[in-house]
Amino acid sequence: MEQLISIIGAQAFTMIAGLIGVIAFVVVNALALTWAERKVAGHMQRRIGPKEVGPYGLIQPIADAIKLLGKEILTPGAVDKPLYVIAPILIFVPVLVSFIVIPFDARLVVSDIGVGILVILAFSSLTVLSILLAGWGSNNKYALMGAVRSIAQNIAYEIPLLLALLPVIMIAGSFSLTAIVEAQKGLWFVVYQPVAFIIYFIAAVAETNRTPFDLPEAESELVAGYHTEYSGMRFALFFLAEYTNMFIVSAIAVTFFLGGYQGPILPGVVWFLLKAYLVVFVIMWLKWTYPRVRFDQLLNISWKVLIPLAFINLLITGGILKL
Amino acid sequence: MTDFFYNHLHVYLFVALFLLVSGILGLVYRRTLIGMLVAMELIMNGAGLNLVALNRFIAVENATGMAFTLIIMGIAAAEAAIALGIIILIFRKYRHVEGAELQEMKD
Amino acid sequence: MSIGDLLFLFIVGVTLAGALAAVLAGSIVYALMGLVVTMFGVAGLYVYLHSPFLAMVQILIYVGAITVLIAFAIMLIGPQYRRPKEWTTLGKLGAAAGVAVVTLGLFVKFVMEVFPRTKAPAFTVTTKQIGALFFKDLVLPFELISLLIVVAILGAIMLALFARGDK
Numbered sequence: 001m002e003q004l005i006s007i008i009g010a011q012a013f014t015m016i017a018g019l020i021g022v023i024a025f026v027v028v029n030a031l032a033l034t035w036a037e038r039k040v041a042g043h044m045q046r047r048i049g050p051k052e053v054g055p056y057g058l059i060q061p062i063a064d065a066i067k068l069l070g071k072e073i074l075t076p077g078a079v080d081k082p083l084y085v086i087a088p089i090l091i092f093v094p095v096l097v098s099f100i101v102i103p104f105d106a107r108l109v110v111s112d113i114g115v116g117i118l119v120i121l122a123f124s125s126l127t128v129l130s131i132l133l134a135g136w137g138s139n140n141k142y143a144l145m146g147a148v149r150s151i152a153q154n155i156a157y158e159i160p161l162l163l164a165l166l167p168v169i170m171i172a173g174s175f176s177l178t179a180i181v182e183a184q185k186g187l188w189f190v191v192y193q194p195v196a197f198i199i200y201f202i203a204a205v206a207e208t209n210r211t212p213f214d215l216p217e218a219e220s221e222l223v224a225g226y227h228t229e230y231s232g233m234r235f236a237l238f239f240l241a242e243y244t245n246m247f248i249v250s251a252i253a254v255t256f257f258l259g260g261y262q263g264p265i266l267p268g269v270v271w272f273l274l275k276a277y278l279v280v281f282v283i284m285w286l287k288w289t290y291p292r293v294r295f296d297q298l299l300n301i302s303w304k305v306l307i308p309l310a311f312i313n314l315l316i317t318g319g320i321l322k323l
Numbered sequence: 324m325t326d327f328f329y330n331h332l333h334v335y336l337f338v339a340l341f342l343l344v345s346g347i348l349g350l351v352y353r354r355t356l357i358g359m360l361v362a363m364e365l366i367m368n369g370a371g372l373n374l375v376a377l378n379r380f381i382a383v384e385n386a387t388g389m390a391f392t393l394i395i396m397g398i399a400a401a402e403a404a405i406a407l408g409i410i411i412l413i414f415r416k417y418r419h420v421e422g423a424e425l426q427e428m429k430d
Numbered sequence: 431m432s433i434g435d436l437l438f439l440f441i442v443g444v445t446l447a448g449a450l451a452a453v454l455a456g457s458i459v460y461a462l463m464g465l466v467v468t469m470f471g472v473a474g475l476y477v478y479l480h481s482p483f484l485a486m487v488q489i490l491i492y493v494g495a496i497t498v499l500i501a502f503a504i505m506l507i508g509p510q511y512r513r514p515k516e517w518t519t520l521g522k523l524g525a526a527a528g529v530a531v532v533t534l535g536l537f538v539k540f541v542m543e544v545f546p547r548t549k550a551p552a553f554t555v556t557t558k559q560i561g562a563l564f565f566k567d568l569v570l571p572f573e574l575i576s577l578l579i580v581v582a583i584l585g586a587i588m589l590a591l592f593a594r595g596d597k
Contacts, residue, residue: 328435328438328439329434329435329438329478330550331550332545332550333537333541333542333545334442335475335479336537336541336545337533337534337537337541338442338445338446338475340533340536340537340541341446341449341529341530341533342445342449342468342472344529344532344533344536345449345450345452345453345529346449346453348453348525348528348529349452349453352453352454352517352525353453355458357458357500357503357504357507358458358461360500361452361453361458361461361462361465361500362452362453364465364492364496364500365449365452365453365465365468368468368469368472368492371472371488372472372475372476375476375479375481375484376479378479378555379479379480379481379553380545380550380551381545383551383552383553383555385555385559385563385567386555386559386560386563387563387567387568389481389483389484389555389560390560390563390564390568390571391568391571392484393484393487393560394568394571394572394575396487396488396491396492397491397575397578397579398575398578399492399496400491400495400496400579400582401578401579401581401582402582403496403499403500404499404582404583404585404586405582405585405586405589407499407500407502407503408585408586408589408590409589410503410507411503411506411507411589411593412589412592412593414506414507415593420507
């Protein structure tokens with residue numbers, strides 16, 4: 001072990017260890033979330049959800065994973081092969097990069113970059129690019145239309161997302177996520193910025209393509225949106241990316257508004273995971289409670305409601321900070 | 324190159340120049356208007372890289388080069404938006420976007 | 431040759447390859463992907479130039495917004511069934527070599543005379559200074575760029591209304 005550290009260098013070693021830990025966490029998290037989703041869905045709909053496979057259906061996601069992995073990796077004939085193959089791989093890059101900067105505890109960050117939140121926001125635009133490649137590479141009308149709708153929704157809701165996070169950055173005075181959590185020692189930012197929290201939450205739910213904003217995946221309308229032509233392992237990758245995105249978005253909400261890893265008795269990591277999964281539960285709750293938003297309503301909400309509200313919030317915050 | 328590569332100005336200027344020359348080749352080589360727009364974006368990237376490299380190595384007092392690169396990004400965004408609007412309109416009228424075929428104002 | 435060095439050479443290679451792909455690729459979507467790779471490469475070079483803020487903003491604006499805009503336009507225009515005549519692969523390799531030769535020539539003749547090889551001075555500019563610069567010395571360009579963006583938005587809306595046939 002010491003030899004390995006001396007060859008690569010201590011910093012590279014922490015980075016590699018961090019990356020391996022992150023990948024392991026992503027997989028475990030995705031398994032846990034698929035189980036949680038089906039259980040929550042079941043209970044919201046007055047039924048139980050999976051209960052056959054293992055106690056309380058806990059082994060269900062592993063059964064699902066085995067099924068998906070066992071399927072033949074089928075590439076349809078008419079697709080544009082390089083784009084078709086790269087799209088599911090590309091959608092994982094922003095996920096992994098975002099995990100590098102999120103502080104799980106005061107010193108449990110893979111690498112605390114000075115412009116932390118900008119890294120997450122910049123790489124979340126790679127998700128849009130990956131959806132584009134999936135839609136175009138599939139060589140399929142429905143996939144293309146689903147991709148266009150999804151991209152329009154994604155870029156429309158990126159703006160309120162950024163604008164809602166800006167007042168918090170202004171109050172904390174830094175882009176680094178650890179600094180933002182440390183700046184919440186006295187009072188959580190959700191008390192200072194309730195409107196920003198709500199705007200961020202709505203924009204984040206829209207960004208991850210969850211109901212009520214899941215028009216791109218509308219099963220009853222567009223076959224399956226931009227991942228129509230994907231099956232088996234590649235579809236599992238898209239699925240995995242969506243659930244991990246949901247976790248990252250809740251992690252950012254916790255870091256920015258709900259105090260990050262701070263809490264009285266238990267260690268920081270426990271508090272962080274508790275709060276993050278609470279936000280994830282609320283997102284799942286929303287999914288099974290509200291109907292889908294129409295496409296014109298979707299863009300209306302973003303451009304006519306969220307963006308003006310976010311701007312006014314930003315102005316008021318800036319004004320108060322200056323006085 | 325006795326020192327590390329990334330501590331010298333020359334590499335960055337070479338890359339920026341390469342982007343510029345590729346962009347000019349693209350403007351000349353590409354027939355469709357969107358291809359020409361992609362080449363324009365390459366040129367702008369090269370210009371931005373130039374400014375930041377010179378800021379870091381020659382004009383180290385303040386961050387004027389970096390601030391100007393941000394302004395260049397804004398200009399590139401506005402230009403791409405309007406150019407694409409015009410291209411879509413051209414497509415609707417003429418059903419193609421080849422630059423050489425647009426000859427209405429020619430004598 | 432530390433790992434930072436190797437990574438730098440890799441990023442430079444990626445940028446140059448992406449630029450050539452953006453210019454010489456057959457399908458316009460492949461050219462767009464080459465452009466994306468180039469933009470990521472330039473962002474990596476910005477990190478080596480001690481400006482991580484600018485690197486992230488480059489990815490945010492260029493890859494996140496401008497590339498998506500161009501891709502939207504490509505998708506609205508549709509696949510080009512009548513692809514314009516292009517050069518053979520050998521011709522393209524020749525063009526790539528030509529670009530490299532021309533760049534090297536210009537570089538050696540003009541650039542290396544102006545900027546002699548000196549030691550790199552220390553660079554301690556922070557992101558805060560960029561922001562302060564925008565409010566002290568560069569207020570006018572800042573206001574002008576916001577005016578430009580507003581005019582571009584209005585222009586785009588006018589183009590859209592013009593397409594629909596309204597006055």
